Amino acid sequence: MTAILGGGISGLSAAHYALENPKLAPLVILEASNRVGGWIRSIKQPDGTIFETGPRVIRANSHDLLNLIEELNLSSKVIPIKINHPAAKNRYIYTDNVLHCLPNSLKGIITRNTLLNRSLSSLLWNDFKATKVHKDDESIYSFVQRRFGKDVSEKMVAPILCGICGGDIHQLSAKSFMTNIFETEQKYGSVFMGLVQKKFSNILNIKKEKETKLGNTNKTQKVVKSNNTSLHLVERARKEKWSVWGLEGGFEKLPQTLAENITKRGVNIKMKHNCERITFNKNYVELIVNGNVEKYSHVISSLPAKNLANLIQKQHPELSKELYSIPTVTIAVVNLQFSENVLPIDAFGVLIPPKEEIPILGIIFDTCALPQNSKMTVLTVMMGGAWFEKYFGKCSSEEHLKMVAVKYTNQLLSINEDPKTYNVSILKDCIPQYIIGHAERLTRIHDYISAHKIPLALCGSSYHGVGVSHVILSAKEAVSNINQCMI
Known part of the structure; x- marks a missing residue:
């Protein structure tokens, strides 16, 4: 038992x-x-609007999860967001009083961007000239700053980790949160050269596997129909180039x-x-x-x-x-519903670097990725994390949290109206910190x-x-x- x-x-x-x-x-x-469901929770409003207080979309490379969705007969409820969708392509960082879109194309990688005031391809040079340091572990801030530059650490990586776990990169482990990149540097001395060598080795291994399987080509295999609905979800995600996906009716449908x-x-x-x-x-x-x-x-x-x-x-x-x-850290989640489409941009959302000293971690544009009604906007504001006590003390009222969320949402996104309705959730000790x-x-x-x-x-x-x-x-x-x- x-x-x-x-x-x-x-x-x-x-x-x-x-x-x-x-x-x-x-x-x-x-x-x-x-x-049941733990931190996964979908709150349905009287008008049918869904507020997510936890996860809402999942990366398409999560094969075990897609297989589980299929086993539970939830395939028809999956809402795919493909790589060319605005919610997949456009992710913003707010810094220096400006919204900056993260580069999302080859052109964006090789040209100077407003976030770093240099191209992402310049990171190659930083990585090549950086000295390898043998370490069992180090902070994400130290690792990224050492290999790619202080601006990358503070303006790009720091807000991304805020969005993932509400954590402070000066405390978080590079070995545990960036395992592949950290171990690649330790083994090869350079992140990019190591990734290239590993990619080349993988290609050779795949080629050998294909050669090994040539003798089995006469074995019958199930014919996959041209209709994509007959494909397994993992194959559909690959063929249709999903970026992320959600569930119709809210993500809590999964644990339920x-x-x-x-x-x-x-x-x-x-x-x-x-x-x-x-x-x-x-x-x-x-x-x-x-x-x-x-x-x-x-x-x-x-x-x-x-x-x-x-x-x-x-x-x-x-x-x-x-x-x-x-x-662990505590996250305050404030869901806001506006009666119209009030967003100035179509994107997954915007994240804020801690160095900006703004008391929110980021804003998710829920109805951009998962539309509920073309005439309304649902946003989710995340606050607190490693800085919860700094900005909100050990005990902060829901009304105060809502006020802060509305203030900075209006300020950062130039929204000139109050939300139609809202929900405040304080998720105490919800995310572990590695x-x-x-x-x-x-x-x-x-x-x-x-x-x-x-x-x-x-x-x-x-x-x-x-x-x-x-x-x-x-x-x-x-x-x-x-x-x-x-x-």
Whole structure:
């Protein structure tokens, strides 16, 4: 019998993959709140407008997630945004009192742009002349500044990381957030030369694989019809050149449908069941849930690392300390609905570098990517993150947050009207921060669990990625690790 802690997208996904192994059954999900989905939430307004307080679109290269969408029969609900769509091409940075569009074409890369006052191709020269420094890890700010320049670090990378995780690049780990680029520099001495060499090696490997498969060309394969609706989603995304995609009716449709699916297949989802303590015994795991003792053979935790740390602190203080050392930030999300199309530009949105000292992280143009009504505009303003207490203190009212969101939305986008309606959500401790040394900390955590033979698997955003696709993959790998231990 396996307990899965947390009914967010990672916990639900863990149950989905665990169903493939009968030895893990029966499966029970313990969710402390009264709903599934975690930070994924779509709030439907009386007029049918949807406000997203969490993720709304996903990158098209998330193959595991597209396959899951297909398994859940949600393919018809997918709304693709192709690479030539304004929401895919146009992404703005606000700095020096001006909106700057990030270069989105070859011409934009080789010509001088207003954001950096130089071309992106100049980054090649910076990278070539930069001295390789052997490091186990360093801050994103230090890495980018060293290889590409201070302007790239402050004006481009800093706001992008604000949009991804609300984090401060002076604290965030280059090794954990920019793994491929960081490791490429450490191995080859140059990011660009390393990427070129790796690309060339991949081409050679693909060529060898094709040659190996030549002997199997006589094997029959399923014929794919010309109608794109008959293609698998991963293939459709590639063929139609999707950039990102969303879901009709709101992104919360994903965890809701996944919960319905696994429930029909035998998973017991217990709402308002709060796990208060975990004790690992020789032949079973004892959980205190709502004051009652429950026994399981395995535990999969999708809880934030800090929450799990509290549950095991008494028995495993060393492991608890490591888990507790993964910090989080709080994000305030303000959804604004305007009665007309008030946007001066068509784009995915605009991000603001921390150096501007403006109390918002960015603005997402929801109805540009996912139109709901041609006569209205829905925007989402993100605030706080690593700077929540700086700008809003430990306790800020929803009215104050709304006022700040409207003020800067009107100022940055030259909007001269108040929103028709709004919603304010304060997502406390919602995004983990992979600070310098995060990779080494994860190694110590997994080594401790392995050395003490603890029947515990970890998944969720605290460990190997904060995006939806990352946490679904982490759930799949967590179940795989349990399966290997059972062999």
